[in-house]
Amino acid sequence: MEKIRVATFAGPGAPPVIQEVAWPDVPPKAALIQIGACGVCGTDLHILKGHWPKPLPWPFTLGHEIAGVIVEKGAELTADFMGKPLEVGSRIMIPPLMPCGSCHYCVHYPESANKCLTPVYYGRYLGFDKAPHLWGGWAEYVYVDLGDLPGTKIYKLPDDMPLRLGALSEPLTSCLRGFNRATRAGGFRWGDTVVIQGSGPIGILAVAAAQEMGAGRVICVGAPEEPRLALARRFGAEATVDIEEHRTPEERIRRVRDIVGGFGADLVMDCSGHPSAGPEGIEFLRDGGTYVEMGQFTDAGSIQTSWHRICTKDLNVLGSWAFTANDLPLGVDMLDRARDRYPWLEMQTLYPFDADGVGRAVADAMAMRTVKSTIVPWPELAEA
Numbered sequence: 123m124e125k126i127r128v129a130t131f132a133g134p135g136a137p138p139v140i141q142e143v144a145w146p147d148v149p150p151k152a153a154l155i156q157i158g159a160c161g162v163c164g165t166d167l168h169i170l171k172g173h174w175p176k177p178l179p180w181p182f183t184l185g186h187e188i189a190g191v192i193v194e195k196g197a198e199l200t201a202d203f204m205g206k207p208l209e210v211g212s213r214i215m216i217p218p219l220m221p222c223g224s225c226h227y228c229v230h231y232p233e234s235a236n237k238c239l240t241p242v243y244y245g246r247y248l249g250f251d252k253a254p255h256l257w258g259g260w261a262e263y264v265y266v267d268l269g270d271l272p273g274t275k276i277y278k279l280p281d282d283m284p285l286r287l288g289a290l291s292e293p294l295t296s297c298l299r300g301f302n303r304a305t306r307a308g309g310f311r312w313g314d315t316v317v318i319q320g321s322g323p324i325g326i327l328a329v330a331a332a333q334e335m336g337a338g339r340v341i342c343v344g345a346p347e348e349p350r351l352a353l354a355r356r357f358g359a360e361a362t363v364d365i366e367e368h369r370t371p372e373e374r375i376r377r378v379r380d381i382v383g384g385f386g387a388d389l390v391m392d393c394s395g396h397p398s399a400g401p402e403g404i405e406f407l408r409d410g411g412t413y414v415e416m417g418q419f420t421d422a423g424s425i426q427t428s429w430h431r432i433c434t435k436d437l438n439v440l441g442s443w444a445f446t447a448n449d450l451p452l453g454v455d456m457l458d459r460a461r462d463r464y465p466w467l468e469m470q471t472l473y474p475f476d477a478d479g480v481g482r483a484v485a486d487a488m489a490m491r492t493v494k495s496t497i498v499p500w501p502e503l504a505e506a
């Protein structure tokens with residue numbers, strides 16, 4: 123029986139070992155996929171550095187940016203997730219993490235189905251009973267079975283799409299979603315000026331995605347010049363800021379703001395995964411701008427930092443400073459409509475308008491003895 127060669131790692135820091143696993147039987151809803159190209163992702167690197175926050179079933183096969191060709195297929199696997207027909211010879215991509223489609227998040231928060239409670243990972247069948255393969259694209263073939271794991275998803279690639287190009291579809295999708303999140307939050311519009319923090323693969327893909335989705339100007343902050351920043355410019359970044367040349371946050375903020383001009387960027391997207399990117403990137407923005415945190419492992423050393431949690435929890439974190447002129451009538455209207463529904467006046471402790479009264483009003487407020495110290499120069503008028 124023919125064997126399949128897969129690259130496995132025994133654990134963080136271990137070298138890859140090429141192992142042979144049995145050629146699997148292909149049940150009715152399964153497919154065996156010959157891998158044309160599989161990227162090395164930052165997440166893979168973090169896993170190999172031991173940064174993954176949970177125990178992993180070492181040894182296993184990494185690699186989740188997969189594009190390949192179906193070489194064997196069960197009779198009942200007839201279409202991809204979008205209903206496109208699948209045949210032996212079809213070019214496909216498979217994502218690393220597929221929502222189950224039936225848990226609380228999948229059913230009630232479909233926009234956040236990436237937070238699925240019981241997600242499906244492909245490729246766990248490639249040998250090793252005790253080491254299910256969570257990913258597995260660094261191999262000659264990968265195997266999926268929708269009969270066993272119905273949440274598994276396959277996406278057909280165009281017949282003439284090079285598999286190398288197809289292997290970029292998974293990381294690019296992360297960028298598209300980031301900009302769509304900003305659009306839905308009202309924070310990204312046609313013609314906006316965008317700063318991308320990071321010039322790794324996600325940063326470069328974000329430079330392209332920003333332009334395709336309507337950005338007017340794109341600036342990329344990262345390093346090193348070769349090959350990364352040079353490529354960012356070839357992808358359409360009008361300017362790049364080299365963090366090895368501008369070594370302090372203050373220098374980088376000044377440089378970016380010089381390039382952007384005006385009041386700052388409309389949107390900053392952190393694709394750097396660097397712990398200090400957030401506070402720095404916020405200063406690239408104009409007031410009222412939007413910040414998107416894409417760094418999956420923003421601080422791998424202390425994984426619970428708030429910037430990392432904003433990303434992994436897929437949160438909308440919104441700043442809200444005071445109000446605009448159009449907001450004030452809302453406050454007046456609510457007090458009027460709800461005047462009898464809440465004990466508004468119990469908030470207030472009244473003080474007369476004299477030096478002692480004003481002094482006590484302030485002192486009691488500072489000492490939290492009152493909820494709302496309120497000065498009434500004309501007591502009859504206050505009650506009128």
Ligand SMILES: [Zn+2]
Pocket residue numbers: 221222223224225226227228238239240241
């Ligand atoms: Zn789910």
